[in-house]
Amino acid sequence: MIIYQVIPRLFGNRCKRRMVGGSISQNGCGKLNDFNVETLKSIRDLGVTHLWFTGVVRHATTTDYSLFGLPNQHSEIVKGKAGSPYAIVDYYDVDPDLATDVSKRMGEWEETIQRTHQVGMKVIMDFVPNHVAREYHSIAKPSDVEDLGEGDDSNLHFSLNNNFYYCWGKALDLRQIVDHQHYEECPAKATGNDYFDNNPGKCDWYETVKLNYGIDYCGGHRKAFSDNLIPDTWLKMLDILLFWAKKGIDGFRCDMAEMVPSEFWTFAITRLKFEYPNIIFIGEVYAPDQYRKYIASGFDFLYDKVGMYDCLRGVITGTRPTKDITAQWQATNDITDHMLFFLENHDEQRIASDFFAGDPWRAIPAHIICCLLATNPYMLYAGQEFGEKGMDSEGFSGCDGRTTIFDYWSIGTLQRGYLRLGKPLSSEALLKEKYQQIMHISENEKAVKEGRFFDLMYVNPTLGQHQFAWLRKAENDVLLIVVNFSDQAAQVEVMVPRHAFDVLDLTPGTYHGHDLLSDEIMSLHIDSNAEIPLKLKPNDGVVIKWVQ
Template sequence: MNNAIREKEKMTIYQVFPRWFGNLKTTLVKNGDKTENGTGKFSDFTPGVLAKIKELGITHVWYTGVIEHATKTDYTAYGIRKDHSAVVKGKAGSPYAIKDYYDVDPDLADHVNERMAEFEDLVRRTHDAGMKVIMDFVPNHVARQYYSDARLSYVQDLGQQDNTSKAFDPNNNFYYMPGQALILHFGAKEEDFEYSEFPAKVTGNNCFSTSPGKNDWYETVKLNYGIDYMNGGSYHFDPRPDTWNKMLDILLFWAGKGIDGFRCDMAEMVPVEFWNWVISEVKKAHKDILFIAEVYNPDEYRNYIYTGHFDYLYDKVGLYDTVRAVMCGQSPASDISYCWQSLEGIQKNMLNFLENHDEQRIASDFFAGDPRPGIPGMIVSAAMNTNPVMIYSGQELGERGMDEEGFSGRDGRTTIFDYWSVSSLRNWINDWTFDGTKLTEDQKRLREMYARLLNIVRTEPVIVNGEFYDLMYVNKSNPYFNSHRQYAFMRKYENEVLLVVVNFDKIEQTVRIELPPEVFKALHIRDNKAAQLTDLLTGERSVSTLTDAFPYQVTIPACSGRMLKFTY
């Protein structure tokens, strides 16, 4: 059986954090260690679990936190050096404080000595389930005590040949503050000796201080790609800096494991010239591999797409921030139009989402306090264009993220620093594997809605390939349409027209949508011609028409939407 993903599908990503995804432990201790709180494993992604993820309408799984990172758990018995507690956040540690680019997190293995083979098995199982694999590539910074014990003999370790008497050298892998020691003024001391670093390395968030603060990325050090920040930011890219070559080798190493794509952490903190070179080099050997960039500066979007050769960029500062404000009643729905307008020409390259590991959960007290406003938000994010859309594990169950796990605190996010388990996911796993009584009816309905939506946007040709037409400009002053709480647009492909209307209100609304003559001309729609009408979210069918002679009336449920497909 060929499980390859069909070419004409929209990319739908399921981000999942393996450390807590499969952890079913219910007795949890704040700041607990691995023994107390348990940990998920690669093996928790069984064929059955992967089938259920695929059932949501998922094409790609982003396994977050796979590469070995600094931790307070002692793995010295397996030849892995111990990290000093002063430079580890939380008991489990940050998955973005990379300790060995050539290894996987031992926490996630059933048998630590076989951890890489277990990860390779996970990649195979995911492919067998008909989905592709995305993993993190963290290029900007590494753990303060980075050391690769898994690298091949021909690979020189990061910093191994650095001239530490120089603050900057194009062939150094790190930046230094010669003659000065690192000083940390915070953190519980768990060892009987202080953490020592001399000379001090520059901290990962470009903190050029020997005393990084508590809010700095103090557990990491910045990698040197040939920019001399100490002297005005001059570029030294020719000859090619040593770090560039090392990063290429790392990317090729993981691509060789069958990885289908990389989500590149804080990509804009690494020069676009590096990406221009390295992505081209990787794609020479693996032409279909994807690169997704975490970039937050809209002024740099086109640079990272056209010069950097990224396939997709996070649309956080634009669509995410705007839709979040609309969901929370802080901005009018009509503001969403400004998002696509600012992205004219590159919308297809943006990755849309409403949750990820950095952002607060929709249902948390810090966001909407309720998962239902996420439905209209996801319809907009998923159906506006041909570009990919992502959900975060637990989002489809209304996970609130309101636990106080330890280092993270109660912040509306699900911890990436602590050993923990997530109640909504525990209940979901128990629900379909055992007695079917763990999830609430609301959670079941929410997951069913996400599954319907993601399967629709993944496969419907009018969404996968169609043109987009915004209807807000003609309805902004429409007395029968509240542009503060409703949003409407159309998509068109061949003989299909899709009218999408969402309602951010918590009560049902009946609206009348003005359809301007321009939309019929722009999308080549026959005015007032009878068409078969399918409500994609309910499956209901009828016959209807679209015309500019009078508004189209539709009733929209609270915190939901209608996706009306007209087939001519």
């Protein structure tokens, strides 16, 4: 399972004018209709199985859509001109920025879902459960649905029946953020990053407000809910999930899932999967000690950020040895199939940026690990396969090595790679070909899709600084995979221990080995006393297959 993350606002933007802090009329904006069948097939051809459309639900923006009956948001509580995709203003609506015809935006999204299914990919969309925009107001909700906060008693800091938390009659104070405040909110609602006072700072999620799932945070973190006392927010959020599931969505990527009590997820996911058994839930959970609790509550997959991502980033940049990778997979060995590997996403810095590796090719060994180490899924971020640097200073985002989620912007690598606005640079085309080759191995090789895994590092200590080696096996297909994180070529000798022969049921002998990356054929003597000599290119690897 390979997920490809796209931000439609950026992905399909053909505009080549990139004004810092520019408006939508100045800098343009990608549309859902840019995901035509040809483009979707190009993504599918990478080896992608699931397409995550980021920022589809209507969120706060400074762009005026009042002519279409959409309320405007105050600029003081919107980050950037375009606004954060995670400051939702209407859970039941589609972002008008993404529509060719704003009045038909929901239909355009439904057609995009259908086209994506048509080319053989499944659709994932965001579910943002922890917080909403400060001026949340649904105009698209079903007539029988009560809006969030509509029935709240704002005189109470906390109530099981309130959707928000309130700051006891204090007005919202934005003096740390703006010089002269004009936006008014009284009483102030608690801020989305669990800030329960009325004066958030610039580093807070000040454009959002925290949703109340029945935990009294200022009352000792008391859980006020029970099997017989279901918070009003639980019911409203379940309705939202069901609304989108009925549109044909195949899965939800759940933003900051660990900031919402696991009991809610058990409540909601159980009900969703009763009606839609194949729907998947991906949770953004960063605390490793919480992983198993959230998996038990129904999540299919969780971000492996603090473990594998942080480790691979350290190995790529030379601050950690490759032997640390063993400790990372061992830490989640009992839940490996639930861990989502990735090297980039909208929150993290681009590999090719000056803040990370400075060279996209240095990530190839890590890409091989993410795709071929185990049977769990992998996520690729649009532009990663072309070596997108993320070094633009787009506006609110600034130059931080990330691709902005707050600004109207266009991405040259994606314009060349998918929109046919100029030919991809030779370096971009070669990098994409390498990414694609590795992902096709992941998609097509039985030993990867369902095979067993054996870590070879404990008998090959000389590899422990720059190289990593492992075996995969399914039936009679065997893969020996060795990667080299060094900028220098390496000549290594790899031992396969007796224990591997027992665990994987390997048969000693001499075989024709086929390196699936270089297409080289070699003679392999496989025995517990033999060393396998291998030449490794810089920042590359070998995937040697034999059939016993």
